[in-house]
Amino acid sequence: MLLSLKLNHFRNISSMELRPDKAVNMIVGENGSGKTSILEAIYLLGLGRSFRSRSLKHLVQHQHSQLQVIARCDNNTPVGLQFHLSNGLQIRLNQTPLKRLSDLATQLPIQYIPANCHQFFELGPKYRRRLIDWGVFHVEPEYNYHWQSYKKSLQQRNAALKNRSKRDELLLWDNYLNRHGMELTEYRSHYLERLRREFKVLFSQLCPAFADAEVTSRFSIGWPKNENLIDVLLANIEKDQQHGYTRYGAHACDWTLKINNADPAELLSRGQQKLFFLAISLAQLKIIHELKKQTGVLLIDDVSSELDQVHQLILLDYIQSSPVQSFITSTNSELKSWVESKDDCKLFHVEQGQLST
Numbered sequence: 238m239l240l241s242l243k244l245n246h247f248r249n250i251s252s253m254e255l256r257p258d259k260a261v262n263m264i265v266g267e268n269g270s271g272k273t274s275i276l277e278a279i280y281l282l283g284l285g286r287s288f289r290s291r292s293l294k295h296l297v298q299h300q301h302s303q304l305q306v307i308a309r310c311d312n313n314t315p316v317g318l319q320f321h322l323s324n325g326l327q328i329r330l331n332q333t334p335l336k337r338l339s340d341l342a343t344q345l346p347i348q349y350i351p352a353n354c355h356q357f358f359e360l361g362p363k364y365r366r367r368l369i370d371w372g373v374f375h376v377e378p379e380y381n382y383h384w385q386s387y388k389k390s391l392q393q394r395n396a397a398l399k400n401r402s403k404r405d406e407l408l409l410w411d412n413y414l415n416r417h418g419m420e421l422t423e424y425r426s427h428y429l430e431r432l433r434r435e436f437k438v439l440f441s442q443l444c445p446a447f448a449d450a451e452v453t454s455r456f457s458i459g460w461p462k463n464e465n466l467i468d469v470l471l472a473n474i475e476k477d478q479q480h481g482y483t484r485y486g487a488h489a490c491d492w493t494l495k496i497n498n499a500d501p502a503e504l505l506s507r508g509q510q511k512l513f514f515l516a517i518s519l520a521q522l523k524i525i526h527e528l529k530k531q532t533g534v535l536l537i538d539d540v541s542s543e544l545d546q547v548h549q550l551i552l553l554d555y556i557q558s559s560p561v562q563s564f565i566t567s568t569n570s571e572l573k574s575w576v577e578s579k580d581d582c583k584l585f586h587v588e589q590g591q592l593s594t
């Protein structure tokens with residue numbers, strides 16, 4: 238959770254200071270006023286990257302050479318991030334320069350819901366893997382070690398395949414992939430079952446039309462079920478050499494949740510698909526809170542796109558009553574009276590990169 242946030246020369250925002258509230262922080266403003274930029278700054282603070290630009294140079298205000306995002310988290314830890322066009326990114330956590338981005342992510346669990354998130358499940362396995370791995374990363378302390386080790390072994394094996402290295406060398410990497418890959422799979426499988434349970438409760442609340450729906454999970458581990466990964470890797474060396482990469486393993490896993498045995502993309506309307514994605518994100522934040530006692534941050538861009546007012550209010554009621562801090566943008570003031578009636582919610586108006594009252 239964030240207690241304070243300060244931005245300098247971030248996109249169209251020259252200087253801005255926010256004192257967010259515990260539950261819902263509603264950011265209202267016209268097109269181009271700077272709403273998404275505020276979400277982007279919080280995301281940058283938690284993940285060290287942007288959700289809309291590959292290069293951080295685009296985030297620096299035109300005619301300036303550096304941006305700053307400074308915040309205080311709920312355990313009173315100061316986090317400061319600076320990106321300079323020539324000197325690059327520098328992050329300080331608790332006054333100390335940060336070495337690994339994963340330390341930043343551990344500090345502030347963030348889920349971002351883009352306006353077009355209903356398309357998420359069509360984006361492909363890479364994105365679905367990222368989503369579930371984000372959750373496992375936050376709740377399993379050993380996960381990052383196994384993932385980093387797995388990733389390095391995979392790069393080495395792929396290089397060895399391309400160089401047509403001897404079987405002995407490949408066998409070495411196969412053993413590593415097997416060891417770390419089995420651990421990753423175990424973590425993911427446990428986590429997915431927990432996610433399914435939390436999701437079911439949440440989805441029935443956010444989308445009452447599916448209150449009694451059955452929710453099942455599908456988990457494809459990345460290689461043929463009931464076989465050992467090491468055997469699969471060994472049996473496929475020649476084919477992998479022809480392809481030039483390792484086809485089976487934990488890096489090829491995929492998952493989905495089905496509603497009444499149907500694919501969400503086939504069954505649900507666009508608004509319901511958005512609620513589906515929101516329920517997954519909120520379920521992840523709930524699991525983190527239960528297991529790690531951390532209050533995560535939910536960023537929702539353009540909440541009114543695809544959602545009618547009834548469903549927006551159901552969503553806000555849920556967020557307000559749960560241990561999650563949210564930053565929600567909207568181009569209209571439809572939800573103003575709801576926000577103003579709650580003690581732990583705040584409304585911010587943005588105009589041309591500045592807060593107005």
Ligand SMILES: Nc1ncnc2c1ncn2[C@@H]1O[C@H](COP(=O)(O)OP(=O)(O)OP(=O)(O)O)[C@@H](O)[C@H]1O
Nearest residue numbers: 248249268269270271272273274295296297298299
């Ligand atoms: N590096 C930059 N320096 C200055 N201004 C920028 C920079 N990059 C983008 N902008 C401008 O910042 C403004 C704010 O953009 P932002 O996406 O935050 O708006 P928004 O309030 O989310 O609008 P919308 O409602 O259309 O989504 C835009 O006018 C954009 O053109």
Ligand SMILES: [Mg+2]
Nearest residue numbers: 272273274538
């Ligand atoms: Mg926007």
